[in-house]
Amino acid sequence: MIKRNILTMIFLATAAIFSISAWTYSETSFDIEGRIAMVAQAGRFNPYIELKGQYHSLENQLRYTSLSAGSYFSIVPWLKIGAFYRMQMGARDLEDWQFEAGPPDRHWWLDTRGQIEHLFYFDATPRFHLSWLPGRNWVFPTKIRYYYNVSNRHHSLLIRPGLTYVFMTDREPLLNLSFNYNLYFALNTGDIPLYSHGPYLSVIGHVYDWLKLEGKASYRYATYFKEDGGSWTLNSSQITVGLGVIFTPDFSLLRKK
């Protein structure tokens, strides 16, 4: 009898604690992204430069912008590695999500517009041509990308397996249709290693050898978790549609001429 009472008390106490201090919020943002990039060909190198901007409907503001530069290098035909630098502005991190225990509780994002961060990231992307599949033109890539944010010393990892089909006409690529799944891991921050994930679709049209047009859509689900005498969780959903213009000049030809 005593044992049963103790268990009941523990259960009630636990329930009371969780009902007081475990808070979960959610938000959904619809974002529009634009980017202009150059991915050149120079022998086994692919020099890369990209300018990106995002409009966030939730706050009705153009918040995130970034400039990235670096190069891929083809070690073997099925594997490229890359090293890049990125300067970004307006990115949000776990520290930027604020809360204030109430009642009433309040939570908000710090205004990160104008907040500049510097990152280095390194990429290894194996790609396998699945020519044995019907249609022949299937590629299975897995992008593995490690980020080091110099500004806040965050380490993170992106793993993105995918499947791409390339529509060809008379041996020339016409359209790439890709389905990928993003998995973001926080390596030294937060309590949730896989803090964000979601599908990513892209369509790339090969307009000319030197010009591609890109359309993409992604859904990214992120969990922000904080514990400070209680636990607070923000489930953030981000739906992004984007357009891109990608220049793909072949510098190897200039050298030969």
Added chain:
Amino acid sequence: MNRSSFLLLVFILYTAPAIAAESHISYLEGTVIITRGQSVLTGDFGMTLIEGDKISTGTDSLAILEVEGRGTLKMRSETILILDEIEEVISVSLTSGGLFSKIKRLLGVGYEVKTPGVVAGVRGTEFFVAFGQTIEDTPDLWLCVNEGTVHVALKNTTDSVLVNEGEGITIPAGNRLTDPRFYSWTEDLNWNTDPDMGELVDQTDLDGAYADLRSFDYD
């Protein structure tokens, strides 16, 4: 020099190339086999070639043929070529592999390379034609022009196109023409047909003519 002597000299000069210019193998590396009627002969330097000969090069081999003093043909490895006609018109059939053709500009004479579905004809030029991958039922054909202009026509149709100097053309499955344009892979072709001028072997990988689907990475 009297008038008759002058005419005789003109006649000799005019006919000299034809007299001296029998077709022969001027250079070879590796294995070259000539099928002449029922006979199978091993190719050798200076070996005379006649109409109807089927010439085959083996792995890691090449052959350079002088045809009637009017053209130099370089056969890549694993190539089969038939000398259909070597008279006023030089007509050869390429059934596999790759062939470089360097044809002199002579009035009134022509040269054509035939494949099962395509005829490439010229009156003086330098071009390359080769079989590519077999993606559909029949192999693709690639052609590119180093000098002059090549008239490419599909057999059994009226479709034809002119391929100009510096341009190439893909003929998917050997049965449809595409627009001629510059192809970067042709930069690596070895056009040399003179052993005294250096390396003769063309090591261009024709798979490089095809888009490598693994290379597309734009983010």
